[in-house]
Amino acid sequence: MENNAWDWKEQKIEKLAKEKLASLSQEEMKSIADQYKKTCTTILVVILALAFIGITIMALVTLLEPSEEPTPAALIVCPVYGILVIFLVVGILSIRKKSIEELALLGLKKEIKESFAEIIQKEKESEQSENWERITKGKFVVSKSINIVINGKIFSKLLIDNEHKLFIHQRDIDFTKMYRFSDLINYEVYENGQSMVKGRAGSALIGGAFFGLTGLIVGSSRSRAIEEKCNQLKLLIRLNDLDHPQIVITYVDNIAYDKTGHVYRAMKENLQQVCATLEYIMNAKTLE
Numbered sequence: 001m002e003n004n005a006w007d008w009k010e011q012k013i014e015k016l017a018k019e020k021l022a023s024l025s026q027e028e029m030k031s032i033a034d035q036y037k038k039t040c041t042t043i044l045v046v047i048l049a050l051a052f053i054g055i056t057i058m059a060l061v062t063l064l065e066p067s068e069e070p071t072p073a074a075l076i077v078c079p080v081y082g083i084l085v086i087f088l089v090v091g092i093l094s095i096r097k098k099s100i101e102e103l104a105l106l107g108l109k110k111e112i113k114e115s116f117a118e119i120i121q122k123e124k125e126s127e128q129s130e131n132w133e134r135i136t137k138g139k140f141v142v143s144k145s146i147n148i149v150i151n152g153k154i155f156s157k158l159l160i161d162n163e164h165k166l167f168i169h170q171r172d173i174d175f176t177k178m179y180r181f182s183d184l185i186n187y188e189v190y191e192n193g194q195s196m197v198k199g200r201a202g203s204a205l206i207g208g209a210f211f212g213l214t215g216l217i218v219g220s221s222r223s224r225a226i227e228e229k230c231n232q233l234k235l236l237i238r239l240n241d242l243d244h245p246q247i248v249i250t251y252v253d254n255i256a257y258d259k260t261g262h263v264y265r266a267m268k269e270n271l272q273q274v275c276a277t278l279e280y281i282m283n284a285k286t287l288e
Contacts, residue, residue: 017108029104036107185238
């Protein structure tokens with residue numbers, strides 16, 4: 001989901017930059033290109049100067065403290081600085097070879113990216129401020145707090161306000177948007193790329209055997225081969241919200257855990273607790 005969002009953002013920036021470029025006069029285009037070239041060249045020259053100073057200091061240290069064998073620092077740092085110098089020189093030459101149109105497009109993309117970053121940061125700060133205000137003023141009463149524990153560490157929290165029928169996903173000091181119980185569409189647990197558990201309002205839990213629950217609908221999971229290792233374990237919470245349609249909580253990703261091991265069983269127990277809370281929210285939503 002995150003990769004798809006990132007690709008969409010890059011495509012949007014590219015499109016906006018090209019549209020703006022098409023509307024510019026030759027003078028405006030040249031002005032943006034010159035400014036971008038100047039900024040990039042200045043940054044590269046500064047880094048190049050710092051690299052040169054570093055090499056000079058290393059050379060002076062070597063001359064002032066001569067030894068039969070070069071120090072390990074000199075053997076490592078000098079080649080690294082040399083490679084850095086070559087890289088920066090190539091970078092400067094590459095910028096200077098670009099056409100005015102290419103440089104102007106890069107400059108416009110940089111401006112749009114900065115604008116996007118500011119907008120996203122302001123929205124995030126606004127949402128966090130609103131959530132904190134609700135909590136501190138009693139508009140959000142934490143009835144229950146579920147720690148989401150991954151590999152023995154608290155990754156995030158699910159805060160429930162049963163009185164006002166609200167919930168928040170908190171990660172460190174960051175908050176997602178505050179949601180109503182009615183915003184929760186469904187949730188789904190994926191293990192090794194396969195859907196294992198599905199929870200949906202007004203219907204029985206599908207795949208409850210994953211948690212060792214009897215008497216629940218197993219679905220197609222019965223026919224799947226039992227795997228001894230878990231390489232991926234994710235919880236997807238789908239929401240009725242255009243800006244934040246989904247919360248993804250990743251328990252395991254590209255690390256093989258033995259399913260009989262303590263770490264895996266602890267994460268699975270925690271995941272079951274989180275799913276049970278989501279099930280409660282959906283049941284409350286159905287009753288409403």
